[in-house]
Amino acid sequence: MTHYDIVRVEPSDHALVRSWLDAQQAAHEHDTPHQRPWNPMRPLSSLVTSSADGRNEQWAAVVDGRVLGSLSLSLSDLDNTHLAGFDLSVRPGERRRGVGSALLRHAEQRAAEEGRDTMSVWLAAPGPGDPTVGEVGSVFAVGKGFKRSLECAVRVCDLDAVDEDALDRLWEDAWTRAEGFEVVAFVGAPPEDLVDGMAYLHARMYTDMPLGEWDLQEAVVDRDRLLDWERRRRLRGELHLQVAVRHKESGAVAGFTEIIVEGGEERHCVQGDTIVDPRFRGHRLGTILKIANQRRVREWRPRMRYVWTGNAVSNEHMISINEAVGYRISCLENVYQKKLA
Ligand SMILES: CC(C)(COP(=O)(O)OP(=O)(O)OC[C@H]1O[C@@H](n2cnc3c(N)ncnc32)[C@H](O)[C@@H]1OP(=O)(O)O)[C@@H](O)C(=O)NCCC(=O)NCCS
Known part of the structure; x- marks a missing residue:
């Protein structure tokens, strides 16, 4: 039996x-040999950046420096303080x-020392x-x-295989249902007049998406937290492409979507959150958001090829939009959860 120590990973080592x-x-x-390639930027930056909303601890099992x-x-401190998220792997x-x-x-x-009673x-x-x-x-x-608490599926969109004419038709058709809305595209921090509306919708993501048995609870997202997320994305070298739709009459942010290009990644990127405010559903805004942002990817990164996303398997509306704009199923990805005694 090998003897090893479990140590905190110090960035100076x-x-x-x-x-x-x-x-x-x-x-x-x-x-996961055929999934999105591993990228060092996120773990690396987690060693040297901090934030007000939570902490990341990196530990390693080490023998003779190996x-x-x-x-x-991951320990969230502003909300979900009952939860400890983690990721763990061992060399093959x-x-x-x-x-x-x-x-x-x-x-x-x-997790127990931190007063958490749920691991996921x-x-x-x-x-x-x-x-x-x-x-x-x-x-x-x-x-x-652990118990399987939420079932999700990963889909990937091969931008080379997208039927752009079909997308044009979908776009035209969607706008016949979306009178009174306009698209606002931006990179990084939202325009000032959208910040509060974006923060509100980010908070809703925690409760509006299907969660199964996963005990994820309401989030506190305000403008400071949202802008701090953007600051950390910059530190990780990420390109954060976003599109929002605005309800012209009220000025409200009716929905948004985001695509993240991680630092140093030229072939694979990630479709992150998409949400339409319940007040404004039924206007094909989800389709409009997805098409608008997908088309921006190659404006910014002409060689980008694959966009990856994940959805709860029960999220039929989002999945049908994703399939319509070119996503195809890849693997599954599930949340496993354990309540600590
Ligand atoms: C899952 C993983 C972390 C296990 O690491 P490990 O060092 O092999 O785990 P352990 O030696 O402590 O295994 C503990 C028990 O898990 C089960 N287990 C582990 N690997 C298994 C396998 N390939 N097949 C069946 N059971 C397995 C066994 O019950 C094992 O006990 P045993 O060896 O006495 O039969 C490792 O396989 C890994 O890195 N996988 C990829 C990343 C991942 O899935 N991480 C999620 C962890 S929640």
């Missing part, structure tokens, strides 16, 4: 940071020796468009008392 990144990349490529496995713990060649169990024990201990983790699983995804994460988690 460059050799440890390199090994920590390498271990995560190896696990990602082993378990990282065997890693644990990332170091599995079935108890490292994953030790890291999970550590996560549960830290997103786990990929094979799906119709990508049977190569490993299932070991779910087997491991269930063995540790």
Whole structure:
């Protein structure tokens, strides 16, 4: 049995940071070889940035300076203070020796010390468009008392394969139902007159999307928090393409959507949140938002090819819009949750 220590990853320990990144990349490529490529920017920046709304702790199981496995713990401080989110992986060649169990024990201990009673983790699983995804994460988690709490599916849009004429028709048709609205496109922080409306809709994302049994609770999102998110995106080198629709008469933000291009990534990007305020649903605004922002991707990044997204499998409206604009199913991705005793 290998002896290893579980240590906090210090950004000044460059050799440890390199090994920590390498271990995560190896696990990602082993378990999800055909999913969005692993990108170091998010873990790297989490070591050196902080925010007012929560904390990220990075831990590693280490022997002789070599990282065997890693644990990332997210502790929200403004809302959802009952929850500890985490991500954990072990190098493919170091599995079935108890490292994953030790890291999970550590996560549960830290969560309990922080007064959290719920742990949750997103786990990929094979799906119709990508049977190569490993299932070991779910087997491991269930063995540790986690329950599947929300079922989601990952879809990918190949921008080369999109039928642009069909999209034109969809766009024209959607606007026949959307009189009185206008599109506002922006990058990074929203225009000043949209900030409060955007913050309101970001908060609604926490409660409006289907959550299954996942105990995610209402969020506190105000303009300061929203602008802090944008500040952190800049630190991570992300391009944040957003489109909002405004209700012209009232000036209200009726909905928004976002696409994130991570630092250094030229082929794969991420479709993030999309929401239409319940007051303004039924005007094809979801379709308008999606088409408008998708078409901006190549204006900004002409070589970009794949846009990835995830939806709860029960979210039929969003899924039918996604399919119509070119997304096709890949793997599954589910939330597993455990209530600590
Ligand atoms: C899941 C993962 C973290 C497990 O790490 P590990 O160091 O191999 O875990 P452990 O050795 O502590 O395994 C504990 C138990 O989990 C179960 N388990 C782990 N891997 C398994 C596998 N391939 N098949 C079946 N059961 C498995 C077994 O019950 C195992 O106990 P045993 O070896 O005594 O039979 C690792 O496989 C991994 O990094 N997977 C990819 C990332 C991921 O899915 N992370 C999510 C974790 S919640």
